Amino acid sequence: MKYQGETTLSIALIHHPVVNKRAEIIGSAVTNLDIHDIARTARTYGILQYFIATPYEDQQQLVNELLAHWETGHGATYNPARREALSIVRLIDSLESAIAILTEKCGKKPMVVATSATFRETTIGYSELGKKIREGEQVLLIFGTAHGLAPEVIQLADATLPPIKGGTEYNHLSVRSAASIIIDRLLGS
């Protein structure tokens, strides 16, 4: 059942494979605030699903405990608004699983769009992608933790959004800030 204002945009936050500052492939730890902050932004803008992708069992357990606290534990009654935000969060092991879930749910493979702090080929503009979503196209937008998505993840994408530039040469937004800005550029009025 759709919620009021729900769109056809889903997002995934990838914890493996990502790169470190030496461009080596690593897995990163899940952080509490990445889940909360991005869920709150996602729910504000009508995101369909917010996937948290990690293949590590201990990290999966942490995420499940956090979600249970807010879904049925003390958090659910203490802060119903937070429960509502976290209701769109879904834990998965990999990007491939998010694609499979959305394909099953929507009857066709979603358009997968990567985000990056550097320019890539196959770029799609913010307004062009926003238009596709408003027209009902299923889109899965992917964000990397640490120093960004591994090349093998970006290769799975159908397109890449241009990096966010703020008029300076400083290029170190947090993934929480980048996700908020990108979602607003796509869906904000």
Add this chain to the structure above:
Amino acid sequence: MKYQGETTLSIALIHHPVVNKRAEIIGSAVTNLDIHDIARTARTYGILQYFIATPYEDQQQLVNELLAHWETGHGATYNPARREALSIVRLIDSLESAIAILTEKCGKKPMVVATSATFRETTIGYSELGKKIREGEQVLLIFGTAHGLAPEVIQLADATLPPIKGGTEYNHLSVRSAASIIIDRLLGS
């Protein structure tokens, strides 16, 4: 001395007086991530100064220790990009101090603009305010922690930006996300 891309927009994150969910006046605790995340966004977009306002001495000490770690301690060599972001942060006791510092620095009082999750009178649009900044007007944009700025702070403002709406009735962005989105709307290209 100006840095490359520096604008005439400053921001202040207010920890007192703000309101809790029952609209009572409170003071909130400074959080590490509010300083880091918002500083990174601010530096990306050429913000002149990012003021952290708290009247509490223990909280001021925490902020000073954090800034010292990144300015001259281990953090400064471990992550120079973070040092650069935090170099625009300035600890103050109140909004009035931020106004006084900018008035001294710029030779006239800045235009003070409040942000809020609810509509207020004296609203100014994002594009209109962005234009003023690009034309060189000194603007101080203020954000509230907890459940938002106290009425007495909003009364100090010359104007208020409209709340961020995402197409749903859900209205619970983190201040970190709200600051990123608002700064992008004002200064993003």
